[in-house]
Amino acid sequence: MKKQRRHLSGWGNFRPGWCDVVTPQSRDELRSAILQNTPSTWISRGLGRSYGDSAVNSGGLVIDHTTQSALIHIDSERHTVRVQAGMSLGTLIDHILPNSLFLPVSPGTKFVTVGGAVAADIHGKNHHRDGSFGSHVEELSLLLPSGEIVTCGPSRNSKLYYATIGGMGLTGAILDVTIRCLPVESAHIRVESYRTGCLEETLELLNQTADTHRYSVSWIDALSSGKELGRGWVLAGEHAGSRDLSTSLQAEPFHLPTRPIKSVPFHFPGWVLNRWSCGLFNERVYRRGIVSGNVVDIDSFFYPLDRVHHWNRIYGRAGFIQYQALFPFESSAIAIKNMLELLHDSGQAAFFAGIKSAGPASGGWLSFLSPGFTIGLDLPYRKGLDSLIEKWDHFVIEAGGRVYLAKDSLLSADSFRRMYPRWQELMELRQELDPNGVISSNQSRRLGLDG
Numbered sequence: 001m002k003k004q005r006r007h008l009s010g011w012g013n014f015r016p017g018w019c020d021v022v023t024p025q026s027r028d029e030l031r032s033a034i035l036q037n038t039p040s041t042w043i044s045r046g047l048g049r050s051y052g053d054s055a056v057n058s059g060g061l062v063i064d065h066t067t068q069s070a071l072i073h074i075d076s077e078r079h080t081v082r083v084q085a086g087m088s089l090g091t092l093i094d095h096i097l098p099n100s101l102f103l104p105v106s107p108g109t110k111f112v113t114v115g116g117a118v119a120a121d122i123h124g125k126n127h128h129r130d131g132s133f134g135s136h137v138e139e140l141s142l143l144l145p146s147g148e149i150v151t152c153g154p155s156r157n158s159k160l161y162y163a164t165i166g167g168m169g170l171t172g173a174i175l176d177v178t179i180r181c182l183p184v185e186s187a188h189i190r191v192e193s194y195r196t197g198c199l200e201e202t203l204e205l206l207n208q209t210a211d212t213h214r215y216s217v218s219w220i221d222a223l224s225s226g227k228e229l230g231r232g233w234v235l236a237g238e239h240a241g242s243r244d245l246s247t248s249l250q251a252e253p254f255h256l257p258t259r260p261i262k263s264v265p266f267h268f269p270g271w272v273l274n275r276w277s278c279g280l281f282n283e284r285v286y287r288r289g290i291v292s293g294n295v296v297d298i299d300s301f302f303y304p305l306d307r308v309h310h311w312n313r314i315y316g317r318a319g320f321i322q323y324q325a326l327f328p329f330e331s332s333a334i335a336i337k338n339m340l341e342l343l344h345d346s347g348q349a350a351f352f353a354g355i356k357s358a359g360p361a362s363g364g365w366l367s368f369l370s371p372g373f374t375i376g377l378d379l380p381y382r383k384g385l386d387s388l389i390e391k392w393d394h395f396v397i398e399a400g401g402r403v404y405l406a407k408d409s410l411l412s413a414d415s416f417r418r419m420y421p422r423w424q425e426l427m428e429l430r431q432e433l434d435p436n437g438v439i440s441s442n443q444s445r446r447l448g449l450d451g
């Protein structure tokens with residue numbers, strides 16, 4: 001199979017590395033790519049939407065799964081679908097929506113593969129109610145470094161299953177997945193939005209809306225300070241039933257409007273996003289609001305950023321870091337306040353920030369969320385950012401929290417171990433399944449997960 005040398009990074013465009021990429025056209029090709037590559041290292045890659053280096057393997061092999069993307073079976077009675085892991089969530093929606101089904105968990109973009117969603121055990125705006133993606137996976141098949149294919153699920157080879165959901169591709173290549181979907185009556189969401197004046201109010205409203213709504217999320221103005229620190233908007237949503245729809249939508253409840261797609265054609269110069277321009281943007285969003293209308297289609301509610309391709313180029317060639325941390329409820333308010341104050345003192349800028357509430361953990365050994373609040377911030381990469389992030393990492397550990405591996409670019413092995421106590425079990429299982437240590441990514445090496 002032909003190898004292509006490519007300069008790869010995650011979505012943050014941060015510190016790319018040269019990798020050999022293969023794109024298998026069949027399961028057999030995938031298997032021989034892995035076996036022929038031994039004893040050199042490989043890692044699976046989906047659509048490269050993790051922000052950091054989890055799907056990058058500098059100097060080694062990267063397996064592009066996006067051609068392994070077939071629909072295997074939809075069971076409309078049981079509300080399940082089985083697909084190959086390289087299928088994007090966007091394509092999956094196209095298949096299931098006409099069957100009155102929707103994704104059980106939706107991230108902020110449709111350009112994520114099912115394999116990537118499982119490997120990062122992704123979450124959406126409904127974690128407080130429905131948990132993460134892995135909680136809706138009935139079964140998956142995994143290609144091990146030995147070439148053996150193993151089927152696993154919560155009650156079958158469960159150890160392997162819980163190591164794989166959230167396992168960042170480090171147990172094997174996910175081949176196909178059976179997902180339990182959510183029955184819906186339309187492709188629309190009934191939305192309510194509330195402006196908040198400070199962090200306490202934002203957290204209070206997130207708590208309230210988490211009790212009453214399936215979806216709850218906030219945008220915050222990360223550059224506000226003093227009494228207004230943490231001000232923003234809270235958005236709550238429910239799937240719309242037919243009585244919520246206008247007469248024209250009732251006629252075609254699953255129809256999605258097509259919208260023009262824009263694209264950012266080149267990397268912006270690094271100076272464009274600074275404290276001043278980020279402040280101006282945040283002020284404008286705060287004044288205008290984040291959603292218009294009471295009933296919006298799923299694309300507008302879940303995936304507004306997908307309308308602009310390559311939007312990550314606005315951060316310039318140095319790229320950006322998306323930092324997402326979870327804090328247990330009891331330490332959240334003070335921890336988030338301190339984090340934002342550290343951001344202000346550092347002189348760094350955050351273009352975008354949001355807070356969500358999180359519910360029960362999925363059981364994945366390296367899964368991110370458990371009950372608490374999670375805050376995510378997009379930060380253009382500038383001198384001094386590493387030191388801010390190191391301070392935040394210590395702070396997260398002190399508060400009993402952790403950072404999200406699908407967004408991580410800079411976490412040290414020591415901090416990782418203090419955030420994810422089950423790292424040792426994963427290392428032991430990896431030793432068993434992969435004694436030659438062939439599965440490896442830049443992230444797994446940085447986090448000391450390669451033994």
Ligand SMILES: Cc1cc2nc3c(=O)[nH]c(=O)nc-3n(C[C@H](O)[C@H](O)[C@H](O)COP(=O)(O)OP(=O)(O)OC[C@H]3O[C@@H](n4cnc5c(N)ncnc54)[C@H](O)[C@@H]3O)c2cc1C
Binds near residue numbers: 121
């Ligand atoms: C705009 C945007 C919004 C986002 N919003 C959210 C959000 O709301 N919630 C959330 O949780 N995440 C969110 N993310 C992150 C994203 O959902 C995850 O990083 C996801 O893992 C990306 O999937 P991918 O297919 O692009 O995988 P990649 O980025 O290519 O890979 C991610 C990890 O999955 C592994 N992997 C991929 N495919 C396979 C496979 N077939 N077998 C084994 N391992 C595999 C890789 O080895 C790697 O470790 C967002 C990302 C972006 C860019």
